[in-house]
Amino acid sequence: MKILKIQALRGPNIWSVQRKKLIQMRLDLEEMEEFPTNKIPGFRERIEKLIPTMIEHRCSEGTRGGFFSRIDRGTWMGHVIEHIALEIQTLAGMETGFGRTRETKTPGTYNVVFSYTEENVGLYAAEASVRIAEALIAGTDYDIEADIQKMREIRERVRLGPSTGSIVEEAVSRDIPWIRLGTNSLVQLGYGVNQMRFQATITQKTSHIAVDIACNKEETKRMLEMASIPVASGAICVDEEDLQNVIKKIGYPIVLKPLDGNHGKGASINVKTYEEAVAGLAFAQKYSRKVIVEKFISGFDFRVLVIDNKLVAAAKRVPANVVGNGVDSIEKLIEETNKDPRRGYGHENVLTQIDVDRDTLDLLEKLGYTLQTVPKNGEIVYLKSTANLSTGGTSVDVTDMMHPENIFLAERISRVIGLDICGIDIMAENLTQPLKENGGCILEVNAAPGFRMHLAPSEGLPRNVAAPVIDMLYPPGKPSRIPIIAITGTNGKTTTTRLIAHIVKNNGFKVGFTTSDGIYIQNHMMEKGDTTGPISAEYILKDPTVEFAVLETARGGILRSGLGFSRCDIAIITNIQEDHLGLNDIHNLDDLARVKSTVVRSVKKDGWAILNADDPQCVKIANELTCQIAWFSMDEESEHAKRLSKEGKIVAVYENGFVTIKKGEWKIRVERATLVPLTMGGKAKFMIANVLAATLASYLWGFKTEDISLSLQTFIPSAAQTPGRMNIFDFKKFKVMIDFAHNPAGYRGVEDFLSTVDATKKIGIIAGVGDRRDEDIRECATIAARMFDHIIIRQEKHLRGRTAEEINGLILEGINAAGKVVTYELIDKEVEAIKHAINSAAEGSFITALSDVVTNAIDIVQQYLDKENEDGRA
Numbered sequence: 107m108k109i110l111k112i113q114a115l116r117g118p119n120i121w122s123v124q125r126k127k128l129i130q131m132r133l134d135l136e137e138m139e140e141f142p143t144n145k146i147p148g149f150r151e152r153i154e155k156l157i158p159t160m161i162e163h164r165c166s167e168g169t170r171g172g173f174f175s176r177i178d179r180g181t182w183m184g185h186v187i188e189h190i191a192l193e194i195q196t197l198a199g200m201e202t203g204f205g206r207t208r209e210t211k212t213p214g215t216y217n218v219v220f221s222y223t224e225e226n227v228g229l230y231a232a233e234a235s236v237r238i239a240e241a242l243i244a245g246t247d248y249d250i251e252a253d254i255q256k257m258r259e260i261r262e263r264v265r266l267g268p269s270t271g272s273i274v275e276e277a278v279s280r281d282i283p284w285i286r287l288g289t290n291s292l293v294q295l296g297y298g299v300n301q302m303r304f305q306a307t308i309t310q311k312t313s314h315i316a317v318d319i320a321c322n323k324e325e326t327k328r329m330l331e332m333a334s335i336p337v338a339s340g341a342i343c344v345d346e347e348d349l350q351n352v353i354k355k356i357g358y359p360i361v362l363k364p365l366d367g368n369h370g371k372g373a374s375i376n377v378k379t380y381e382e383a384v385a386g387l388a389f390a391q392k393y394s395r396k397v398i399v400e401k402f403i404s405g406f407d408f409r410v411l412v413i414d415n416k417l418v419a420a421a422k423r424v425p426a427n428v429v430g431n432g433v434d435s436i437e438k439l440i441e442e443t444n445k446d447p448r449r450g451y452g453h454e455n456v457l458t459q460i461d462v463d464r465d466t467l468d469l470l471e472k473l474g475y476t477l478q479t480v481p482k483n484g485e486i487v488y489l490k491s492t493a494n495l496s497t498g499g500t501s502v503d504v505t506d507m508m509h510p511e512n513i514f515l516a517e518r519i520s521r522v523i524g525l526d527i528c529g530i531d532i533m534a535e536n537l538t539q540p541l542k543e544n545g546g547c548i549l550e551v552n553a554a555p556g557f558r559m560h561l562a563p564s565e566g567l568p569r570n571v572a573a574p575v576i577d578m579l580y581p582p583g584k585p586s587r588i589p590i591i592a593i594t595g596t597n598g599k600t601t602t603t604r605l606i607a608h609i610v611k612n613n614g615f616k617v618g619f620t621t622s623d624g625i626y627i628q629n630h631m632m633e634k635g636d637t638t639g640p641i642s643a644e645y646i647l648k649d650p651t652v653e654f655a656v657l658e659t660a661r662g663g664i665l666r667s668g669l670g671f672s673r674c675d676i677a678i679i680t681n682i683q684e685d686h687l688g689l690n691d692i693h694n695l696d697d698l699a700r701v702k703s704t705v706v707r708s709v710k711k712d713g714w715a716i717l718n719a720d721d722p723q724c725v726k727i728a729n730e731l732t733c734q735i736a737w738f739s740m741d742e743e744s745e746h747a748k749r750l751s752k753e754g755k756i757v758a759v760y761e762n763g764f765v766t767i768k769k770g771e772w773k774i775r776v777e778r779a780t781l782v783p784l785t786m787g788g789k790a791k792f793m794i795a796n797v798l799a800a801t802l803a804s805y806l807w808g809f810k811t812e813d814i815s816l817s818l819q820t821f822i823p824s825a826a827q828t829p830g831r832m833n834i835f836d837f838k839k840f841k842v843m844i845d846f847a848h849n850p851a852g853y854r855g856v857e858d859f860l861s862t863v864d865a866t867k868k869i870g871i872i873a874g875v876g877d878r879r880d881e882d883i884r885e886c887a888t889i890a891a892r893m894f895d896h897i898i899i900r901q902e903k904h905l906r907g908r909t910a911e912e913i914n915g916l917i918l919e920g921i922n923a924a925g926k927v928v929t930y931e932l933i934d935k936e937v938e939a940i941k942h943a944i945n946s947a948a949e950g951s952f953i954t955a956l957s958d959v960v961t962n963a964i965d966i967v968q969q970y971l972d973k974e975n976e977d978g979r980a
Contacts, residue, residue: 107134109233112130112131116668117668119669120700120701123704123707126672130217132217133218135182142180142183145180149177150174157190160174160189163192187218188207188218188220191228191232192221195223198254198257199258200222200223201223202222203221205218223261225264227261227264266293269307269557270305273293273557273576280576280586285644293305295576296580297586297588297647298650300585301650302579304575307527313526321366322365323363326551330551335515338403340356340360342399359378362383362389363400364391364393364397365398374491377402387399403545405546407424409529409531414526414577419571420503420537422502423499423559425491425492425497426500427486428486428489430484430487436470439487443460444460459498468491469489470489475487503567503569504537505569509537530548531550588654591656591678592674592708593606593705595680596682597851598793598795598796600622600658601784602799605817607626609821611628612817616628616653617655619646620637620638620642620656622636622637622658622660623635623637623829625637628651638658638659640666643655664705665692668704676714676803676806677706679705679716680795680796681718682699682723684882684885687878687879695723699724699727711732711733712734716799717736719747719750736757738759738795740760740791740795740798747759760794760798765779776811776818783819783823784797784823789859791858804817825844825968833845837944840947842944842953842954844963844964846957849882850889853889857893861893869943869951871954871956872897872917873899874913883913887917888924890921891920898930940967941966944967
């Protein structure tokens with residue numbers, strides 16, 4: 107078997123709009139296409155032995171063991187690999203369950219699709235599942251545990267931490283979108299101007315000064331003392347002389363910890379001798395030159411969490427420990443403790459496994475113990491000097507037991523330090539009495555405190571401490587999203603996108619939009635190139651200045667990685683015509699419609715899908731949509747348009763020369779088409795269709811028709827405003843038009859326009875697109891022969907797998923099929939072809955360059971026009 111391609115889908119996609127995280131693997135079964143599972147001796151027994159938990163896979167049978175039943179009856183290896191990929195992720199602690207395996211038009215080649223929780227783990231699972239299947243087929247041994255452990259390690263390296271993850275989960279539960287900014291824990295909630303950022307548990311509202319204070323334990327202690335808050339006595343040391351002075355002042359026992367430490371790193375507690383103190387100083391100085399030396403306060407370690415100056419949780423923290431039974435060694439007790447199903451690798455479970463490290467060995471040495479020591483029955487042996495959950499500690503929720511005075515104290519501390527999310531470490535016998543009564547004190551104040559101990563305590567009530575964070579970032583009434591209008595289709599996408607963006611901008615919004623020629627924010631080009639995929643959409647949604655997004659969304663990006671947004675308010679399909687067929691499993695219009703429909707299927711339930719009533723594929727798509735649907739049509743009298751109006755649907759139509767919106771029997775005439783510059787005086791019919799779609803979207807969003815009308819009148823087609831979309835350059839004796847038409851439907855649109863143009867000679871510059879079907883290249887050439895008197899055939903820069911001779915042969919076949927005598931010539935380079943056409947143009951000629959690289963063509967023509975104007979002035 108051979109993996110041809112693996113890709114990660116990260117948004118609504120052709121397989122599912124709801125399941126946004128899918129791996130798609132293109133797999134060639136090769137000779138295994140001839141061997142379903144029932145023809146492989148012993149396959150059922152081997153897979154059941156290697157992965158017995160797959161008994162839970164119901165598959166299409168709908169019953170426990172259903173997948174094994176399918177194996178017995180015979181199923182193909184692509185389907186088996188899908189199930190293996192799902193199960194090994196589950197075994198590695200990442201529960202997934204959605205999968206699809208479908209054969210492509212190429213016999214023996216399948217698309218194997220399955221869900222993931224962590225992308226890098228999903229990609230690993232795809233390759234591992236094929237290796238496992240090959241071992242099962244061959245009957246060779248396979249170390250599946252090694253793969254599972256590797257997947258755990260990848261997850262721990264790339265996943266969001268439990269605190270960050272809890273905030274994201276809470277945001278998702280409130281329908282707030284999120285974007286991970288990079289590979290660490292920096293996250294953006296919301297889109298555009300409504301975004302809020304946070305990292306771990308530091309938010310963009312967190313005071314930088316407050317973080318500095320909290321990170322400087324000496325400064326924290328000083329400020330708390332000044333506010334009459336009880337703290338442990340002590341001082342800062344940098345050498346043994348300082349250490350001796352502090353010990354003389356406060357006496358034993360003491361605690362040593364790095365000034366800038368966190369997570370308990372470098373700490374030594376309950377130190378009772380000078381030798382231990384010197385060793386503790388050296389240990390702490392591995393993390394910070396300055397070391398805090400404080401009086402050791404007996405009692406329990408408590409963590410109190412205050413968010414937005416309100417106490418939300420409190421937990422008693424217990425260091426990792428084992429309880430003796432008088433039989434087993436400490437090493438054996440640790441091993442048994444780690445078998446607790448609540449303990450796992452890293453952050454995968456409520457508790458973390460206990461690892462033996464220097465801290466563990468030092469603590470045992472102080473007791474005169476080793477790992478082989480057998481503790482007495484009931485004896486508690488502490489294995490860590492701090493109670494952090496990440497080192498195997500446990501937590502007990504005590505929120506409801508806190509004395510009101512301690513609650514007041516904690517909330518006051520958060521204000522004294524100035525932290526919006528504040529973790530307070532307290533040492534005391536309990537929190538049920540005021541600290542001033544039981545002798546407890548504040549050990550330190552933490553910026554970015556961990557949430558795990560509160561989210562899933564070992565004992566007591568779990569606390570949803572992420573909720574108050576979201577309450578603080580998004581109080582009631584504050585929006586998290588910005589409006590999104592997405593545009594897809596075969597032709598007209600870019601023009602429709604630009605026109606809608608123009609209307610939105612004229613209505614006072616700061617608009618960001620993506621097109622096939624670049625990313626724009628408020629008409630400023632930010633990135634040049636074809637930017638119609640999910641990365642470009644995310645670029646707009648991440649920009650903190652954008653109030654409204656208008657996103658051209660092309661086929662390629664959808665197939666490659668899905669949509670770049672979770673849902674949109676309005677989506678438009680301009681049309682679905684022959685283009686890109688024969689590529690990426692898209693062989694006919696039904697296949698293409700399935701891809702394009704992803705955009706309208708992502709519309710929110712009370713949003714609008716805008717479809718072309720004159721396009722049969724759009725009419726089919728309407729049947730599968732759950733959102734509201736509006737239509738546009740160039741023919742008010744067509745049966746479909748009339749039926750829609752009769753049903754009371756909203757339809758934008760071109761009637762009696764007007765761009766009109768109809769609902770039932772009433773009409774709103776928005777503007778006369780001849781007054782809309784984009785329509786070329788009403789001559790460019792396909793441009794009128796684009797205007798109808800853009801007008802309808804603007805109307806449904808809620809813009810006033812008079813404002814829409816004004817915007818339509820002020821949107822001037824030009825190389826600057828609509829590059830490559832019927833850009834006409836007026837020379838003194840002839841005209842040149844540049845257009846991006848590159849498929850039969852686009853050519854027919856140009857043909858319709860040229861039929862209204864008077865010219866002594868119509869000259870066309872065309873090229874065949876190498877990755878299109880033979881019939882598409884021929885048809886474009888036939889249309890070109892119908893509309894031009896003379897054709898210049900030039901070559902694309904990228905032939906995409908074909909030879910120039912092969913493409914030219916198809917073009918000539920198409921020209922000859924037109925049944926019309928047309929002269930032609932071959933000029934390889936586009937630049938030379940355009941120059942030749944301009945230099946040899948007779949008076950009254952109309953030159954049309956159908957270009958795939960519009961900026962180059964525009965620049966050349968503009969240079970000639972500028973020179974002509976300069977010569978005229980001279």
